[in-house]
Amino acid sequence: MPEVGATYEITEKDYRYGLGPLVVRVTAIVAEVEYDGEPWWDVEAVARVPGSVGPDGGRRLYLRATALRNARRG
Template sequence: MDAADPPARPAPAPAAGDVLRIAESDYCYGVGPLVLRVTRVGVDLGRYPRLEWLSLRGVELRRDGSAGPERQVLVRASALPGAVA
């Protein structure tokens, strides 16, 4: 990091209750796009702003909107809504 570089701005971390639509290429441990209602976030992005992956736990939502199985996934921080590339 160059001294002239501005400090990294943390991506807004998802919160419990948020619904995320995640492309297959942006998460681990699954096949196909994922819709996840977040129940737990593994780490505070404000404290660790340079993380590339974020551990999320949540409930997978089916196409009809009903609750599916509970999932734990690693999601690219850069794929989160509002993330700064």
């Protein structure tokens, strides 16, 4: 389960409906969902491209559950 307030570095294959890697700070957990037989989390988050210095943007994301176990940053 994602942790509210935690930051994760996510590759493109580990979230739905976007392009490129993201740094994501989870602000709310909406639900656990299933895609292609795998568990994913529907979350609200602020996200940015790694290395960017601009402000983070609010987004709703689907994050692969297995990626969160390996991607946690802090």
